[in-house]
Amino acid sequence: MVTALLEGLNPRQREAVTAGDGPVLVLAGPGSGKTRVLTHRIAYLIQDCGVRPYELMAVTFTNKAATEMRLRVEALLGGIRDGLEIGTFHSICARMLRREADFTPYRPDFAIYDTDDQHSVIKMALNEMDIDPKRYSPGRVLHKISAYKNELIPPEDVRADDYFGEIVARIYPRYQQMMVTNNAMDFDDLLMQTVILMRDNAEVRERWQRRLAHILVDEFQDTNTAQYKLVQILSLPQNNVFVVGDEDQGIYAFRGADYRNVLQFRRDYPNARVILLEQNYRSTQIVLDAARAVIDKNQHRTPKALFTEREGGPRVTIYEAYSEADEGEYVARRVNDLVRRENYEYRDIAIMYRTNAQSRALEDAMVKANVPYTLVGGVGFYKRREVRDLLAYMRLVGNPNDTVSFDRVINVPGRGIGKKSQETFQEWIVQRGDTIYGGLQAIRHGEPSPIVGRAAKSFADFGLMLDEWRALLEGNDLLGLFDEIMARTGYNLYIHEISDTPEQVSDRLENLAELRNFITQNREVPLLDFLAETALVADVDTLKDDKNAATLLTLHAAKGLEFPVVFIGGLEEGLLPHSRSFDDPDGMAEERRLFYVGLTRAKDQVYLTYAFRRMLYGDSMPGIPSRFLGDIPEELTEGVSTTLGSMRDRQAYQRQTSWESSGTRDRQPTGRGKIIPFPGSGGAPEKPRTKYKTGMRVYHQRFGAGIVIESALMGQDEEVTVAFEMVGIKRLASSFANLVIMKG
DNA sequence: TGGTACCACTTTTTT
DNA sequence: AGTGGTACCA
Numbered sequence: 001m002v003t004a005l006l007e008g009l010n011p012r013q014r015e016a017v018t019a020g021d022g023p024v025l026v027l028a029g030p031g032s033g034k035t036r037v038l039t040h041r042i043a044y045l046i047q048d049c050g051v052r053p054y055e056l057m058a059v060t061f062t063n064k065a066a067t068e069m070r071l072r073v074e075a076l077l078g079g080i081r082d083g084l085e086i087g088t089f090h091s092i093c094a095r096m097l098r099r100e101a102d103f104t105p106y107r108p109d110f111a112i113y114d115t116d117d118q119h120s121v122i123k124m125a126l127n128e129m130d131i132d133p134k135r136y137s138p139g140r141v142l143h144k145i146s147a148y149k150n151e152l153i154p155p156e157d158v159r160a161d162d163y164f165g166e167i168v169a170r171i172y173p174r175y176q177q178m179m180v181t182n183n184a185m186d187f188d189d190l191l192m193q194t195v196i197l198m199r200d201n202a203e204v205r206e207r208w209q210r211r212l213a214h215i216l217v218d219e220f221q222d223t224n225t226a227q228y229k230l231v232q233i234l235s236l237p238q239n240n241v242f243v244v245g246d247e248d249q250g251i252y253a254f255r256g257a258d259y260r261n262v263l264q265f266r267r268d269y270p271n272a273r274v275i276l277l278e279q280n281y282r283s284t285q286i287v288l289d290a291a292r293a294v295i296d297k298n299q300h301r302t303p304k305a306l307f308t309e310r311e312g313g314p315r316v317t318i319y320e321a322y323s324e325a326d327e328g329e330y331v332a333r334r335v336n337d338l339v340r341r342e343n344y345e346y347r348d349i350a351i352m353y354r355t356n357a358q359s360r361a362l363e364d365a366m367v368k369a370n371v372p373y374t375l376v377g378g379v380g381f382y383k384r385r386e387v388r389d390l391l392a393y394m395r396l397v398g399n400p401n402d403t404v405s406f407d408r409v410i411n412v413p414g415r416g417i418g419k420k421s422q423e424t425f426q427e428w429i430v431q432r433g434d435t436i437y438g439g440l441q442a443i444r445h446g447e448p449s450p451i452v453g454r455a456a457k458s459f460a461d462f463g464l465m466l467d468e469w470r471a472l473l474e475g476n477d478l479l480g481l482f483d484e485i486m487a488r489t490g491y492n493l494y495i496h497e498i499s500d501t502p503e504q505v506s507d508r509l510e511n512l513a514e515l516r517n518f519i520t521q522n523r524e525v526p527l528l529d530f531l532a533e534t535a536l537v538a539d540v541d542t543l544k545d546d547k548n549a550a551t552l553l554t555l556h557a558a559k560g561l562e563f564p565v566v567f568i569g570g571l572e573e574g575l576l577p578h579s580r581s582f583d584d585p586d587g588m589a590e591e592r593r594l595f596y597v598g599l600t601r602a603k604d605q606v607y608l609t610y611a612f613r614r615m616l617y618g619d620s621m622p623g624i625p626s627r628f629l630g631d632i633p634e635e636l637t638e639g640v641s642t643t644l645g646s647m648r649d650r651q652a653y654q655r656q657t658s659w660e661s662s663g664t665r666d667r668q669p670t671g672r673g674k675i676i677p678f679p680g681s682g683g684a685p686e687k688p689r690t691k692y693k694t695g696m697r698v699y700h701q702r703f704g705a706g707i708v709i710e711s712a713l714m715g716q717d718e719e720v721t722v723a724f725e726m727v728g729i730k731r732l733a734s735s736f737a738n739l740v741i742m743k744g
Numbered sequence: 745t746g747g748t749a750c751c752a753c754t755t756t757t758t759t
Numbered sequence: 760a761g762t763g764g765t766a767c768c769a
Binding site for chain 2: 061062063088089090091114115187188190191251252253254255354355356357358377414416417418419420421535536537554555556557575578579580581590594616617
């Protein structure tokens with residue numbers, strides 16, 4: 001038995017799989033078989049070490065990864081293993097909290113609020129506290145609160161360090177209080193509340209610690225403080241904690257992840273066994289070399305000697321498109337070529353980009369060229385208005401104190417309950433010290449209330465509906481509930497009211513049909529579990545492998561996946577690297593890791609494209625080739641000019657991205673197979689003398705700090721294009737803009 | 745109360 | 760360019 005499990009593993013992988021008790025850190029380069037190691041390790045522990053499935057907890061980054069891991073473990077063990085806990089941090093925490101709710105400030109039927117729901121709550125809080133949402137945008141406030149939670153700082157412990165922080169320090173407690181009243185948790189609560197529970201409640205903690213003999217964590221470089229702490233606590237006292245990660249693939253700093261947790265792990269567990277997986281089974285040598293050239297520029301990393309047996313391979317193709325439409329057209333054409341002439345299938349191909357907004361132009365091109373594709377993420381399914389409405393109804397049934405859901409549907413479809421009545425109702429129940437549900441029932445039973453006339457009747461009717469639905473829930477029939485909500489609310493009719501075109505109507509109906517279909521598949525699932533599932537889906541989770549189609553997705557969503565052919569679009573300054581990171585070395589390093597992740601998804605071939613002009617907010621903006629392109633050695637690329645400048649030119653480019661676009665300005669809009677002059681290469685004529693030069697750092701009174709990406713003389717004046725850190729790319733007339741040139 | 749018209753803002757990435 | 764929010768009117 002032992003031999004069967006270990007067969008086909010290389011010595012390092014085998015060492016990891018069979019490592020004994022105690023902490024283990026596996027540093028796994030891309031494509032080095034880390035999922036394999038994790039699944040085999042789980043199977044090994046169960047089969048050969050007598051560990052019971054329920055004594056194991058394996059944490060992955062997405063539900064998709066969890067499902068895959070579960071399937072692979074079951075395949076290895078030849079059967080289903082009950083009690084084996086595999087899931088994301090968030091879903092596992094949600095389950096734990098549900099079970100242990102008695103020991104938390106929440107009831108077990110708590111709702112899970114996503115970002116949109118959070119926005120609603122924070123707006124209510126701001127409104128109530130008379131804080132101007134223009135000055136303190138819900139987004140920024142929430143980001144800060146989220147950061148506190150990820151660092152396990154409860155409202156009462158906040159120490160503000162600036163004025164904005166001071167305001168947040170006032171909002172955070174109120175926000176949290178509202179969440180508890182709504183019996184709702186946001187994503188960060190799921191983590192923080194679990195840690196607090198385990199930290200402060202010895203009985204619960206010890207129960208779980210006794211149960212969980214082994215904890216395994218995938219994508220360890222993307223854990224935040226809360227997640228790290230949780231792993232630490234739960235793995236006590238044995239410290240059988242097995243983590244797999246790669247510092248070079250840490251791309252979630254913006255949500256509190258800290259790849260330095262890998263270092264921290266070595267500090268916290270000095271006796272940890274450290275195993276390096278350096279053999280790559282995915283990519284060709286060319287792809288790997290290109291990727292390495294990119295990542296090597298990052299400081300403070302453990303150098304890895306990744307190698308592959310797949311020598312050579314096609315070079316990385318770089319293409320300069322005229323516009324984003326041309327970029328899409330090129331990609332679509334190449335995709336079709338790959339399928340028709342090179343024996344690839346559509347499903348072998350991924351098209352990646354930095355921002356979701358880029359998907360639109362690419363999608364248009366795919367449609368035009370008849371390329372079948374699936375889009376990952378974007379405006380997600382669960383973000384659609386009709387889907388959210390229906391889910392809000394279901395959530396309200398599950399948790400009748402969910403204010404956010406209540407506000408969403410109390411007058412949808414319209415029942416003549418306007419803003420005024422809603423406010424009156426809210427004030428009234430607060431005054432009564434009652435819940436939404438209690439208030440509704442009171443009105444229904446004719447108790448005196450400030451709600452009178454038509455509105456009172458509507459509230460009463462609503463309360464009655466809610467009651468009937470809750471009774472329906474006893475039968476545990478999700479589908480019945482869904483159909484009943486649709487019927488009783490007349491939602492189908494409402495769809496016609498809110499839609500402008502027949503297409504929109506059928507779109508919406510289709511979405512609801514899809515939701516209904518999903519519910520059918522989960523008929524037996526308890527409502528709360530179903531709702532948690534819908535709240536915690538990641539974009540990639542919706543990716544179906546069964547369709548033969550190219551995949552469009554963000555670089556973030558691509559993590560953990562692999563494709564024979566990878567296209568990465570929008571390799572432009574301001575996009576990749578994103579302008580928001582220009583001023584921040586850490587952010588810049590993360591952009592680089594993001595590009596590295598994209599490159600290393602490819603098995604055989606990589607195509608990198610950028611656009612000479614790109615639409616932004618309806619304006620056409622110049623595109624400057626990404627500095628990352630210059631980091632890939634020339635001999636690994638093709639499609640760039642053979643007259644690519646001397647090393648000196650390239651170095652100058654790398655330092656500054658100093659490229660004057662005038663040389664390419666009058667090219668044909670859409671050339672095919674043309675040779676592209678590489679930025680920084682010769683050929684650009686003597687440029688006119690401008691005061692502002694590309695790469696210069698400038699400061700603007702209103703827009704703040706930025707970097708000049710283009711400047712051209714316009715008659716007497718000078719037209720300067722600047723990528724501002726805060727507000728993005730703007731084109732300014734230098735005589736009006738009053739730009740201050742900053743040193744450095 | 746609900747509809748329409750205009751305006752401001754958007755785009756980083758996501759559980 | 761598209762969307763969501765606000766203000767004003769029927």
